[in-house]
Amino acid sequence: MYSIGQIHFEPTQLCQASCPMCDRNKNGGEVNQYLKDESMSYDQFVKAFSPEFLKGLHTFYMCGNHGDPILAPDMLEICEYIRECNSKINLQVITNGGARKVEWWEKLAKIVTFVNFSVDGLQDTNHLYRQGVRWQNVEENMAAFCDAGGRAKWTFIVFNYNEHQVEQARIFSKILGVDEFIIKKSGRYVYSADLKKRDQHQAVDRKGNATQLLTQPKDPKYRNKAIDSDYGKIVDKFGTLDNFIDVAEIQPKCVKKKEIYVSAEGLVFPCCWLAGQVYKWWRPMKDSQEYQMIMDNGGFESININITPLEEIVNGKFFKSIENSWNIHGVAQGRLKTCGNKCNKGWDPFMAQWK
Ligand code: SF4
Numbered sequence: 001m002y003s004i005g006q007i008h009f010e011p012t013q014l015c016q017a018s019c020p021m022c023d024r025n026k027n028g029g030e031v032n033q034y035l036k037d038e039s040m041s042y043d044q045f046v047k048a049f050s051p052e053f054l055k056g057l058h059t060f061y062m063c064g065n066h067g068d069p070i071l072a073p074d075m076l077e078i079c080e081y082i083r084e085c086n087s088k089i090n091l092q093v094i095t096n097g098g099a100r101k102v103e104w105w106e107k108l109a110k111i112v113t114f115v116n117f118s119v120d121g122l123q124d125t126n127h128l129y130r131q132g133v134r135w136q137n138v139e140e141n142m143a144a145f146c147d148a149g150g151r152a153k154w155t156f157i158v159f160n161y162n163e164h165q166v167e168q169a170r171i172f173s174k175i176l177g178v179d180e181f182i183i184k185k186s187g188r189y190v191y192s193a194d195l196k197k198r199d200q201h202q203a204v205d206r207k208g209n210a211t212q213l214l215t216q217p218k219d220p221k222y223r224n225k226a227i228d229s230d231y232g233k234i235v236d237k238f239g240t241l242d243n244f245i246d247v248a249e250i251q252p253k254c255v256k257k258k259e260i261y262v263s264a265e266g267l268v269f270p271c272c273w274l275a276g277q278v279y280k281w282w283r284p285m286k287d288s289q290e291y292q293m294i295m296d297n298g299g300f301e302s303i304n305i306n307i308t309p310l311e312e313i314v315n316g317k318f319f320k321s322i323e324n325s326w327n328i329h330g331v332a333q334g335r336l337k338t339c340g341n342k343c344n345k346g347w348d349p350f351m352a353q354w355k
């Protein structure tokens with residue numbers, strides 16, 4: 001496999017929020033049945049990641065598929081350990097910002113390189129997507145973090161109901177002391193279940209009652225170009241996105257970035273996208289190609305960093321068969337659909353989020 005320069009780490013599956021397009025829950029409602037509220041402890045982390053290994057990395061970022069890093073019980077201690085092992089490492093945290101006390105944020109500010117706050121609106125709109133996040137906590141925590149010398153970014157997903165607030169939020173971010181304000185144009189209007197485009201998404205609450213109808217912003221400058229125009233061109237040419245994915249050239253982002261992903265349960269994958277496929281709440285776990293590939297190549301223990309050394313995992317059979325699948329034409333023939341979808345040459349709603 002490839003050499004590793006950066007890690008994407010999910011410290012926990014816990015989160016106080018229920019965002020409707022997040023796999024943690026079913027459209028913002030019931031929690032994903034495959035989650036066990038796992039968190040990696042400080043002791044597990046130290047055992048899994050040696051000082052020598054951490055010294056060799058340039059970046060370590062904490063985000064994940066199903067949880068918010070700040071909810072991990074040992075989060076601060078883990079960050080301190082990483083910083084002690086590598087004083088120069090680019091240590092990043094991506095969070096909704098709505099949990100923990102200001103004192104905790106003041107401590108974090110002295111350790112990490114930056115925190116990226118995911119805040120999609122202002123006081124009257126942020127909770128429409130970030131369901132369950134209290135605005136007052138976000139504001140106090142961002143201010144405390146910045147006042148304590150922490151470097152912050154604010155990422156704002158634009159919807160139709162908050163597009164009029166983008167400039168106001170940008171100004172407010174400056175007042176708080178945020179270093180960078182980033183507009184995110186969501187690429188999640190093509191659904192992973194059927195690869196079909198839908199321009200809206202109905203959010204629900206924990207009881208399944210309809211809440212906000214999420215729709216794309218009207219202003220073209222806030223819309224994702226891959227969803228808006230490239231998707232249609234691909235479908236015109238290939239008939240369906242599935243047909244395109246069968247034959248598209250794969251340009252693996254994991255290889256380019258020299259990155260691996262480690263989940264809260266300790267499972268190691270080349271990226272969060274492959275990991276996420278195993279936990280899709282709308283199908284049995286065993287129905288994913290990724291699940292089958294794990295079972296065919298040693299099982300879950302063979303890719304669990306709490307059981308198997310990291311080097312053995314990335315040089316092992318599972319990683320090798322992922323790599324082999326990139327040269328296969330056709331998902332039915334063994335190409336991983338996720339790789340064809342996320343890392344093809346020609347259609348990239350992920351990168352288009354930032355353009
Ligand atoms: S804050 Fe993050 S982990 Fe929590 S529900 Fe929202 S997207 Fe998912």
Ligand code: SF4
Pocket residue numbers: 250251252253254255270271272273274322338339340342343
């Ligand atoms: S989707 Fe496949 S090719 Fe892309 S980063 Fe993940 S493992 Fe690599």
